[in-house]
Amino acid sequence: MADRPQTLYEKIWAAHVVERRDDGTCLIYIDRHLVHEVTSPQAFEGLRVAGRRVRRPDLTLAVPDHNLPTSPRVDAAGRELPIADRESAAQLDALRRNTTEFGIDYIDATAAAQGIVHVVGPEQGFTLPGTTLVCGDSHTSAHGALGALAFGIGTSEVEHVLATQTLLLTPAKTMEIRVDGTLGFGVSAKDVILSIIGKIGAAGGTGHVIEFTGSVIRELSIEGRLTIANMSIEAGARSGLIAPDEKTFAYLKDRPMAPKGADWDAAVAYWQTLPSDPGAVYDKVVTLDAAEIAPALTWGTSPEDVVSITGSVPDPQSFADPAKRIAAQKSLDYMGLTAGTAMQDIGVDYVFIGSCTNSRIEDMRAAAAVADGRTVAQGVRALVVPGSGLVKRQAEAEGLDRIFLAAGFEWREPGCSMCLAMNPDKVPPGLRCASTSNRNFVGRQGPGARTHLVSPAMAAAAAVTGRLSDVRDLMGTEV
Amino acid sequence: MNPVKQVSGRAYPWGAKNVDTDVIIPAHWLKTITRTGLGKGAFETVRADPGNIFDDPRYAGAPVLIAGDNFGCGSSREHAAWALADMGITAVLAPSFSDIFSGNAFKNGIVAVVLPQDAIDRLVEVAKTDTVTVDLETMTVTTPFQDRFTFAMDPFRRQCLMEGLDEIGLTLARDTQISKYEAGVTEHRPFMSGERAHASTLVDGAGRT
Ligand code: SF4
Numbered sequence: 001m002a003d004r005p006q007t008l009y010e011k012i013w014a015a016h017v018v019e020r021r022d023d024g025t026c027l028i029y030i031d032r033h034l035v036h037e038v039t040s041p042q043a044f045e046g047l048r049v050a051g052r053r054v055r056r057p058d059l060t061l062a063v064p065d066h067n068l069p070t071s072p073r074v075d076a077a078g079r080e081l082p083i084a085d086r087e088s089a090a091q092l093d094a095l096r097r098n099t100t101e102f103g104i105d106y107i108d109a110t111a112a113a114q115g116i117v118h119v120v121g122p123e124q125g126f127t128l129p130g131t132t133l134v135c136g137d138s139h140t141s142a143h144g145a146l147g148a149l150a151f152g153i154g155t156s157e158v159e160h161v162l163a164t165q166t167l168l169l170t171p172a173k174t175m176e177i178r179v180d181g182t183l184g185f186g187v188s189a190k191d192v193i194l195s196i197i198g199k200i201g202a203a204g205g206t207g208h209v210i211e212f213t214g215s216v217i218r219e220l221s222i223e224g225r226l227t228i229a230n231m232s233i234e235a236g237a238r239s240g241l242i243a244p245d246e247k248t249f250a251y252l253k254d255r256p257m258a259p260k261g262a263d264w265d266a267a268v269a270y271w272q273t274l275p276s277d278p279g280a281v282y283d284k285v286v287t288l289d290a291a292e293i294a295p296a297l298t299w300g301t302s303p304e305d306v307v308s309i310t311g312s313v314p315d316p317q318s319f320a321d322p323a324k325r326i327a328a329q330k331s332l333d334y335m336g337l338t339a340g341t342a343m344q345d346i347g348v349d350y351v352f353i354g355s356c357t358n359s360r361i362e363d364m365r366a367a368a369a370v371a372d373g374r375t376v377a378q379g380v381r382a383l384v385v386p387g388s389g390l391v392k393r394q395a396e397a398e399g400l401d402r403i404f405l406a407a408g409f410e411w412r413e414p415g416c417s418m419c420l421a422m423n424p425d426k427v428p429p430g431l432r433c434a435s436t437s438n439r440n441f442v443g444r445q446g447p448g449a450r451t452h453l454v455s456p457a458m459a460a461a462a463a464v465t466g467r468l469s470d471v472r473d474l475m476g477t478e479v
Numbered sequence: 480m481n482p483v484k485q486v487s488g489r490a491y492p493w494g495a496k497n498v499d500t501d502v503i504i505p506a507h508w509l510k511t512i513t514r515t516g517l518g519k520g521a522f523e524t525v526r527a528d529p530g531n532i533f534d535d536p537r538y539a540g541a542p543v544l545i546a547g548d549n550f551g552c553g554s555s556r557e558h559a560a561w562a563l564a565d566m567g568i569t570a571v572l573a574p575s576f577s578d579i580f581s582g583n584a585f586k587n588g589i590v591a592v593v594l595p596q597d598a599i600d601r602l603v604e605v606a607k608t609d610t611v612t613v614d615l616e617t618m619t620v621t622t623p624f625q626d627r628f629t630f631a632m633d634p635f636r637r638q639c640l641m642e643g644l645d646e647i648g649l650t651l652a653r654d655t656q657i658s659k660y661e662a663g664v665t666e667h668r669p670f671m672s673g674e675r676a677h678a679s680t681l682v683d684g685a686g687r688t
Contacts, residue, residue, distance in 0.1 A: 018660040019653060023634055027653060029660050031671055039556065041512035052647070055657075058672075067510065087510035094512050131671065138555040138579060154557035154583035156646075164650045166657060170633070202497060203549040206575065236552065238578055259670035267670040302497060323496050323547065420506045441501040441553060443524055 005277035007174050008241050009209045012149040012274070016132050018166055028169045030161050031131035032148070034117045035062040035104065037095040038422070039136030043159035044098040054102045055165045061126050061257075062099045063107040064092050065116045069424050070385050070412035073110050080110055088423065102162070115388020115414040118142040118356035122226065123388055125255025129244035129271040134161055139356050139438060141237070142230035145222060146252070147244035147274055149209070152233065172238045173283040175208040179216040181290030186472035188366065189224030190358060190436065190455035192216060192288075193231040194296040198306030200286055205237030208284065211276065212242050216290045222251040223362040230357045231438050234303040243275035295471055297343065298440045298453045300331030305440070307343060309458065309470045315339040334442055335450050336430070343468050346452075350433035351382035351463040352445070353409075353456050355419035358436035359387030361394050363456040367436075368400040370460035370474055376408035377466030383410045383425065385417040409463065421446040434462035480588045482643035486570040486613040489541040491532050492606035494599060496547035500580065503551065503559040517558055518565030543611050545602050546573040550591075551580025560587040570613045572620060574599055585636050586646065592620060598628040615641050 006014075018027040040062070047054070054060065067088040074080055083089040092109065099106035107114050113124065118139055121127040129147035134140060136158045143150035157167055177196055197204070210232050217225065225242050232240025249268050252258045259267045294308040305328075307314065316328035316339065332339065337346070353359070353367045364386060376382045384404050386392035392414055395401055401411045418425040419437040421444065427433045429448030436459050437444075440451040452468060461471040508520035522533050532538055544563065550573040551559060560583040563571070570590040581591040590613055594602070598620070602611060605622045612621045615637055620628045639646060650657075664671055 019656050021635070025633070025635055027650065027656070029657070029664075038509050042514050042557075045512070046647075050647070052651075085510075091510055091512060128671070136555060136557075138553070140555075152555035152579060154555055154560070154579060154586065156557060156583065156586035160647050160650065163647050164653075164657065165661075166650060166653075168635075168646065168650065202552060203575065206549070207578065236549065236577065263670040266668075270668060270670075327496060422506045422509060439501075439553065441499050443505050444501055447505070447524070 005280040007276040007280040007282060008147065008211055008243055008274055009149065009172070009174050012130055012132065013171060015130065025168055025170050027166050028132060030134055030165055030167060031059060032121070032126055032128070032133040033060040033161050034121055034126070034133070034135035034140070035060060035095070035099075035158070036066055036117050036135070036137065037064045037091045038066045039155050040098065040158055041091060041094045042155045043136070043162060044094070044102065046159045047102070047162060052163045054104060054162045057103040057105075059165065060104045060162070061107070061121075061124070062095060062104050063114055063117055063120050064095055064109050066416045066420065066422050067091055068109055068415040070415045070417045071424070073413055085424070112389040112393065115391065116356045116359065116416055118230065119359060119387030119391065122146055122222070122251070123255065123390055125252050125258030128252065128258065128267070129248060130274050134167065138233045139230050141232040141239045142226050142356055144232065144240040145225035145229040145242050146248050147242060147271065149239060149241065151239040172209040173207050175205060175210045175237070175284040175286065176282040177210050177212050177286045177288070178214040179212070179288045179290060180214040181216060183216055183290050183293065186295055186457070186475055187293055188455040188457060189220055189227040191293055191296045193228045194298065194303070194306045194453060195293045196288060197231065197235045197303050198296065199288065200235055202234060202302050202304040203236040205232065205235040208237050209239045209241060210235065210237045211282070212240060217242055218245070221362060222247055223360040226360065227357055231303070234438055244271045245275070295455065295458055297458065297468060298451070299335065299337065299343065300328060301334055301440055301442050302327070302331070303438070303440060303453065305331060309343055309468065311343055313337045313339050313341045313343065336432070344470060345467065347432070347467045348380060348434045348452070348462050349431040350418070350427050351380060351459050352385070352418040352433055352435040352437065353383065353459045354385030354387065354417050355437035356387060357438040358456045359385060359391065361391050363436065364391065364395045364400050365398070367456040367460040368403045370457050370471060371407040371409060371464065372403050374407055374464040376463045380463055380466050381410070382408065382463040383412055383418060385412045386414050388414050407464065418445055420444055421449070427451070434459045434468060480643045480645060483569060483588055483590060483640050484615055486542050486590060488543060488610055489538050490543035490545050490572075490602070490606040490611040491538050491541050492545055492603040493532055494545060494547050494603045497549045497552055498546055499553035500551060500556050500559040501553055504556065504562040508562070509556060509558050514561050515565060517562035518567070521562040521566050540567050542567055542569045543606070543613065544568050544571045545599060545606055546571060547599070548574045550576050551584070552577040555579045557583045557587070560584045560589055563589055572599060572602060572613070585640065588640065588643070590615065590640060592630050594620065594628050594630055601626060
């Protein structure tokens with residue numbers, strides 16, 4: 001067995017099997033567990049009711065993000081401001097109490113390190129290559145960008161991990177998505193992942209763990225890779241993985257929770273053994289040519305409804321699958337769009353730059369580069385929400401906040417914000433938003449809200465033009 | 480968990496594809512800190528349509544839901560399963576489910592049954608007027624019209640459902656094996672240890688400006 005070439009996924013899986021049952025189900029050890037306020041209260045309640053403890057509090061990290069308002073959290077005197085929504089406040093309070101009671105490290109809403117779980121994990125070096133990492137949130141797949149086998153779990157599983165530090169899992173199938181070539185001018189990681197989902201469909205990865213490979217993926221920064229792995233779940237995959245390499249190690253070195261000294265050297269030596277062996281076989285292989293990828297966006301209410309910015313709203317009748325035809329027509333009705341309309345003729349009311357898909361420093365820079373010297377179009381409300389307090393601090397050190405504020409964008413406190421309608425940042429019914437988040441589902445950004453998923457640069461372009469726009473037209477000529 | 484051996488009764492003849500968890504339970508319902516009471520918010524956006532099946536008196540309290548491909552896609556929120564359970568749904572039939580949803584359903588005593596599309600189409604027809612029976616013993620879905628569709632199910636899940644077993648309790652009984660695994664990690668991959676990592680981390684409120 002040692003001789004058969006193995007994929008990255010198979011290596012991580014094999015290293016975490018505590019016990020294998022006859023039916024192939026395995027008890028898998030979990031190295032890292034991230035906890036947030038929304039999916040954890042019932043898990044802690046379950047532990048309490050059953051009189052159980054947390055097996056490894058040292059492998060668990062909690063941070064609030066989903067519910068937190070993105071308005072200032074402390075007043076001028078540094079006193080914490082109360083949260084108006086009583087239910088949100090109760091959930092946030094429960095996280096604080098539960099983590100104290102069970103001895104779990106907790107990053108408070110007022111701490112500089114606070115942010116969206118999937119931004120905080122990599123940023124703190126909590127996420128490491130070759131680890132199994134879970135969180136009660138589907139976009140946990142993001143951490144796969146660093147070579148961690150990371151996936152979202154439900155609350156019962158959160159409770160299971162807290163109590164046992166393991167999960168009962170069946171092995172996934174493997175899928176390689178190889179993107180080779182060189183990305184065109186103005187094309188970002190977000191356009192790559194949207195194009196992939198457009199190609200394989202929202203259920204294209206079901207039952208599989210995707211490994212993203214190829215020259216395009218290798219060339220991407222860790223930030224870009226996080227954007228890609230983050231949205232694996234939107235292709236239906238259990239998780240996404242990217243092989244750790246020198247960029248990964250450079251990104252993690254000296255992060256607060258990453259190994260230090262001799263531990264670091266041993267860790268890197270181990271991580272270097274993880275990438276898929278030459279000749280390793282995947283259950284499925286999909287290839288994409290970078291030359292085919294243009295700045296992309298969604299037109300409908302499924303992340304597979306992807307079109308190039310130079311394209312137009314599709315005719316539902318153009319789909320071969322009758323169910324898709326019906327779904328497309330419903331999407332167009334919800335989105336208030338007519339088939340054949342050029343994407344660039346569609347006006348926007350809101351712009352949201354943020355979420356665990358696109359709220360890292362590179363995303364802030366890409367958006368600021370487009371916003372610089374321009375003004376948010378009249379009637380458009382544009383929010384920029386850094387993914388963590390540390391991203392915010394870094395952006396401010398680079399003067400990005402001043403660019404955004406001068407252009408008329410709002411510069412807010414970190415959190416999930418307008419990615420989902422759980423905190424005060426919502427898109428009002430019937431209004432249209434160009435959003436850098438990951439889901440364009442019905443009602444995701446607020447009841448009746450209409451979402452177009454875009455890259456940070458495209459979002460900034462929409463903000464300053466007041467319509468969905470080809471960012472390449474605003475980026476000057478290619479040099 | 481209550482044991483489930485058979486689910487029999489009226490079924491919502493829905494058949495919709497790609498029903499995501501935001502449709503099953505919109506995000507604004509997720510602020511609860513308990514597991515009950517979410518039935519009120521289930522399918523809220525669907526229910527905004529006056530002719531919807533969920534408010535159709537013919538199906539009131541139906542224990543079965545028939546859906547299309549990729550049911551439960553989207554977020555990992557277990558609230559989706561809690562909402563269905565709170566509505567009284569104990570079986571969902573569909574050609575495919577998102578992985579996270581089927582896991583969550585099972586953990587809350589909801590049977591997620593995968594059947595081919597033509598079987599689903601037939602059941603949607605039958606369910607408009609008649610009952611549907613899901614039987615875990617024989618692993619079949621039957622109707623009063625001699626329809627009989629067999630399905631497969633993970634044997635462990637089936638046993639847990641039928642006996643109402645608590646998965647955490649079962650795993651805690653494997654404590655020796657887990658401790659042995661942990662000892663191996665300490666020996667071979669000491670850098671994975673959480674304690675060393677946390678030692679240098681600043682966590683509590685540092686006061687943001
Ligand atoms: S930013 Fe959005 S997708 Fe990411 S964790 Fe928050 S709510 Fe989930």
